[in-house]
Amino acid sequence: MQITRRTFLDSGIWQIGRVDVRDASAEPGDEEVQATNVLVLPVAGVFAKHEGSRSRVVGTPNDAVLIRAERPYRLSYPAGIGDRCLTIRFSDDVASEVGATAHLERAESSAAPLLPAPAMAARNVLWRRFHTGDWDPIEVEELSGWLVEQALPVRGAHDRDAQPSEHRAAIEAVKEAVSADPAHPWTLGELGRAASVSPYHLSRMFRRALGTSIYRYVVRARLAMALELLVESEHELTAVGLASGFSSHSHFAARFRAFFGVTPSAFRRAAARGAAEDLRRIVTATAN
Numbered sequence: 001m002q003i004t005r006r007t008f009l010d011s012g013i014w015q016i017g018r019v020d021v022r023d024a025s026a027e028p029g030d031e032e033v034q035a036t037n038v039l040v041l042p043v044a045g046v047f048a049k050h051e052g053s054r055s056r057v058v059g060t061p062n063d064a065v066l067i068r069a070e071r072p073y074r075l076s077y078p079a080g081i082g083d084r085c086l087t088i089r090f091s092d093d094v095a096s097e098v099g100a101t102a103h104l105e106r107a108e109s110s111a112a113p114l115l116p117a118p119a120m121a122a123r124n125v126l127w128r129r130f131h132t133g134d135w136d137p138i139e140v141e142e143l144s145g146w147l148v149e150q151a152l153p154v155r156g157a158h159d160r161d162a163q164p165s166e167h168r169a170a171i172e173a174v175k176e177a178v179s180a181d182p183a184h185p186w187t188l189g190e191l192g193r194a195a196s197v198s199p200y201h202l203s204r205m206f207r208r209a210l211g212t213s214i215y216r217y218v219v220r221a222r223l224a225m226a227l228e229l230l231v232e233s234e235h236e237l238t239a240v241g242l243a244s245g246f247s248s249h250s251h252f253a254a255r256f257r258a259f260f261g262v263t264p265s266a267f268r269r270a271a272a273r274g275a276a277e278d279l280r281r282i283v284t285a286t287a288n
Helices: 092-097 101-105 117-132 137-151 165-180 188-195 199-210 214-232 237-243 249-260 264-273 276-287
Strands: 002-010 015-022 037-045 047-051 055-059 065-067 074-076 083-090
Touching: 002 137, 037 117, 037 137, 037 214, 047 065, 055 165, 083 117, 083 137, 117 137, 117 214, 117 249, 117 264, 165 188, 165 199, 165 214, 188 199, 199 214, 214 237, 214 249, 214 264, 237 249, 237 264, 249 264
Parallel strands: none
Antiparallel strands: 002 015, 015 083, 037 065, 037 083, 047 055, 047 074
16 A cells, blocks of 8 residues: 655644545555544545544545544545545644534544535635645635634534444445545435445435435546546536536536536636635535
8 A cells, every 4th residue: 555645834724734545455564543633525535544443433535534642543435546636734722713623523424524525625626726836825714714624613403423334334335435436326225235225225324313314425436537537637518517426518517607606617627727725615605
């Protein structure tokens, strides 16, 4: 397994960096412990965090996963495809200031709620800014605080801690399967077999736990894949849409605009010329 870690900014409040994992194993690795809280924001790929023998939380570009300070865990990489993640490290004192303490107390058995569209957009553009070197420390500090606020609040009715452990396991299995191959033409039957649950019950428990349907989650996963291709590649928009699993350019463009509030071409232009904070402001304004 090849792991590359890099820290871009250590302000004393936030420590922001990136982790690239390649040639990864689907088997859980050695036990690890972090000295501080780590919010992991996957940009591509999929990983799973294991705490104990039964607790497993899957991290995808639709999610944020919290690794709590001083809590032992192990990581695995389903399908062996590895992942690329933005990481934000912070102390319990900082968590208290942003109002995330309640979530920290229950983080060992759940992942953060699905990321809102503006947070997904800002995450990818911030990743790109670090790659090009075009970023300002104060902008990154403010944006990191905002991303933590977006990723960690407890969402009452959709809190997975309220779900039986077997339901959580089935939900994580669906996330793992979809994120390993977002462009695949998934059916409820396939995902039910992956989760060892009947398609009907799977659909009900998924919606209850995450507040969205499996179909909408699959679309989210495809949009997250398209988001990465728009920022990281020069592929034509039609090719981006088809590679991400959409049936046509018009279908891709309509779904992208409905979710992010801007067209794929407008997003690519903003990502190329503007700061992450500027793009976040654009997407937030159109989403309201």
